[in-house]
Amino acid sequence: MVAVAGPVVAAVAELVHIVLIVAAVTGGLVLAAGAAYATVRVHRWRTRGTTAVSSPAPPPWRPVQARTAPRQVAGQRPPAIEHHIHLHGLGAADVAAIIRHQQEGR
Numbered sequence: 001m002v003a004v005a006g007p008v009v010a011a012v013a014e015l016v017h018i019v020l021i022v023a024a025v026t027g028g029l030v031l032a033a034g035a036a037y038a039t040v041r042v043h044r045w046r047t048r049g050t051t052a053v054s055s056p057a058p059p060p061w062r063p064v065q066a067r068t069a070p071r072q073v074a075g076q077r078p079p080a081i082e083h084h085i086h087l088h089g090l091g092a093a094d095v096a097a098i099i100r101h102q103q104e105g106r
Contacts, residue, residue: 087095 087098090098
């Protein structure tokens with residue numbers, strides 16, 4: 001029994017040491033939070049909730065401008081979109097043939 005008592009006492013002492021460290025850290029955090037809360041309360045009490053600089057006035061109201069371009073009618077074809085493409089490995093004659101073929105399809 002005596003041989004076991006030494007390590008058990010050491011383990012209990014370490015656990016007590018760890019519990020004391022955790023309690024000290026927790027207490028420090030509680031004190032820091034309390035100080036921060038008190039600081040905010042004192043600041044609000046001294047300033048009475050007002051600020052030294054007033055908020056800027058909102059911009060004046062302006063009516064929404066009407067559309068300048070007419071809306072597209074349903075079923076109407078959208079305007080043509082230009083594409084910029086790179087055809088690597090094709091010559092000018094091949095590209096001209098592709099464009100010609102596309103224009104014939106329209």
